[in-house]
Amino acid sequence: MAAGKGTRMKSRLPKVLHRLAGRPLLGHVTATARRLGARRVVVITGHGAEQVEAAVQDFGASQASQQLAFARQSPQLGTGHAVQQALPHLSGDGTVLVLSGDVPLIAESTLRALLQASGGERLALLTVELEDPTGYGRVVTAPSGGVRAIVEHKDANEQQRAIREIYSGVMAAPAARLRHWLGQLRNDNAQGEYYLTDVVRMAVDEGTAVVAQRTTDELQVTGVNSPAQLAALERAWQRREADRLMEAGVRLADPSRFDLRGTLDCAGDVEIDIGCIFEGEVTLGEGVRIGAHCVIANARIEAGAVIHPFTHIDGGKPEGVVVGAGALVGPYARLRPGAQLGAEVHIGNFVEVKNSQLADGAKANHLAYLGDATVGARVNYGAGSITANYDGAHKHRTVIEADVHVGSNCVLVAPVTIGAGGTIGGGSTITKSTEPGALTVARGRAVSFANWQRPKKATK
Structure with missing residues (x-):
C-alpha cells in the first residue's frame, strides 16, 4: 500500500519516495517482496501516483519471473478500500501478503514466518507489543488465545486501549477468502473509512482461524510519518x-x-x-x-x-x-x-x-x-x-x-x-x-627587459 499523501512530511515528494539508507522507503518493501519470490507485486498508488509508479520502475521492483502491477486508489477511503483496488490483479489461489510502503525495514525472515503461520488457510497478522500503543489498532484476543478482532485506536474503549499488543499493518490471507471479505467491508466507523482490519471479525464469524505472529523487533514494523x-x-x-x-x-x-x-x-x-x-x-x-x-x-x-x-x-x-x-x-x-x-x-x-x-x-x-x-x-x-x-x-x-x-x-x-x-x-x-x-619542451622563450618600469596612474 503506497497511496497515502504523508501530510506530516511537509513535502511535495510522495512519502513512500523519501529515502532511507539511500533507497526510497517503497524500494525497501518491494525488494523484500521480490526476495520472497512473489508471483505478482501489486503497488497501490494514490497521491503522486504517476511519480510513484515511475520510481518503482526505476528502482527495479520486478524481475522477469515476477509481474509488476499498479492499482490506483482515488479517493483514499481507508486501508480496506486500498486493497479492494488491487483485487483485479490478484489470483484466486495462493496467499496475499499485505505490506505498507512506509514500513521499510520488515525482514524477509519475519515475512516467511508470517506466511508459514497463514499456511494458505488461516488469516495471519503480524503483531508487536509496544510500551506506548497510542494510535495503533489493538489486538483483541479470545480466552482461547486466538485473535478475535482488531480495534482501531479511535474506535477503542478504555479497556481496549489498555492493550499493548498492536497490529503492525502486515497480514497474510488466503486469496479467495480475502476477496470474499473485501466485498463485505462497510464504513460505519468513527472515520467513515473502509478498514482492512474488519476482515478479522469476518474471518472469526465464519470460523476461519486468525493467528497472531508476534515479532519482538519493533524496528521492523515502524512506519514513517514525519x-x-x-x-x-x-x-x-x-x-x-x-x-x-x-x-x-x-x-x-x-x-x-x-x-x-x-x-x-x-x-x-x-x-x-x-x-x-x-x-x-x-x-x-x-x-x-x-x-x-x-x-x-x-x-x-x-x-x-x-x-x-x-x-x-x-x-x-x-x-x-x-x-x-x-x-x-x-x-x-x-x-x-x-x-x-x-x-x-x-x-x-x-x-x-x-x-x-x-x-x-x-x-x-x-x-x-x-x-x-x-x-x-x-x-x-x-x-x-x-x-x-x-x-x-x-x-x-x-x-x-x-x-x-x-x-x-x-x-x-x-x-x-x-x-x-x-x-x-x-x-x-x-x-x-x-x-x-x-x-x-614546448613553451615560449623567456624574454627580459632590463630596468623596465610599470605604467603609473597620472596624478592631478
Whole structure:
C-alpha cells in the first residue's frame, strides 16, 4: 500500500519516495517482496501516483519471473478500500501478503514466518507489543488465545486501549477468502473509512482461524510519518549495520558516525574512520584503511590500500572504480567512473581521475587532472598538469607510456602519445606525440627587459 499523501512530511515528494539508507522507503518493501519470490507485486498508488509508479520502475521492483502491477486508489477511503483496488490483479489461489510502503525495514525472515503461520488457510497478522500503543489498532484476543478482532485506536474503549499488543499493518490471507471479505467491508466507523482490519471479525464469524505472529523487533514494523521519524529510523538502521560489520571484524572509529547506503563487503582488518558514506556496491580488501569523511560509491578497493580523508570515489555503473593493492589515494582526491588504479599507485591531494587507467607504481601527487588517459607503470605526473581530452564535440585519449616524467603545469592535448621513458618539461603544452626517451619542451622563450618600469596612474 503506497497511496497515502504523508501530510506530516511537509513535502511535495510522495512519502513512500523519501529515502532511507539511500533507497526510497517503497524500494525497501518491494525488494523484500521480490526476495520472497512473489508471483505478482501489486503497488497501490494514490497521491503522486504517476511519480510513484515511475520510481518503482526505476528502482527495479520486478524481475522477469515476477509481474509488476499498479492499482490506483482515488479517493483514499481507508486501508480496506486500498486493497479492494488491487483485487483485479490478484489470483484466486495462493496467499496475499499485505505490506505498507512506509514500513521499510520488515525482514524477509519475519515475512516467511508470517506466511508459514497463514499456511494458505488461516488469516495471519503480524503483531508487536509496544510500551506506548497510542494510535495503533489493538489486538483483541479470545480466552482461547486466538485473535478475535482488531480495534482501531479511535474506535477503542478504555479497556481496549489498555492493550499493548498492536497490529503492525502486515497480514497474510488466503486469496479467495480475502476477496470474499473485501466485498463485505462497510464504513460505519468513527472515520467513515473502509478498514482492512474488519476482515478479522469476518474471518472469526465464519470460523476461519486468525493467528497472531508476534515479532519482538519493533524496528521492523515502524512506519514513517514525519521527517523526525525518518531520521530516527535512519539512525537506528545505520547502527544495526554498523554493529553487523563490527561483529564481522571491521573496526569503526565511531559507529554512530557511519552511513551505509548500499552494500559493503569487507575482508579482514578493515579500518573505517568517522563520517564515511558508502553507496552502491563497495568492496574493501584485506587491511584497507578509509580515512575520515570519505564518500565511496561503486568501487573495489584492494588489499592494503589507504584512502586518506575527504576523498570522493564515485564509480557509477557499470564501469566502477578499482583501487589496486597498496595504493594511496587522497586526501581530497576524486576518482570518477572508469578510474582504474594499479598496485602501489599514488593519487594525491586535489587530483581528479576520470575514465583513466594507471598502471602499477604510477603517481599523480598534486593538483592534477587525468581524463580519458592510459598511464603506464611508474609514470610521475606533475602538479598542475592536465590532459585536455575534450575538443568541444568529442573526447580523445591520451597515452602516457611507462616511466614517463611529466613536469608541473603541463597540458597534454589529446589525442597524443608520450613515448616510454620520455620527459615533458614543466609548463609545456604538447599537441604532438613524442618519441620514447625524448625530452620535450614546448613553451615560449623567456624574454627580459632590463630596468623596465610599470605604467603609473597620472596624478592631478
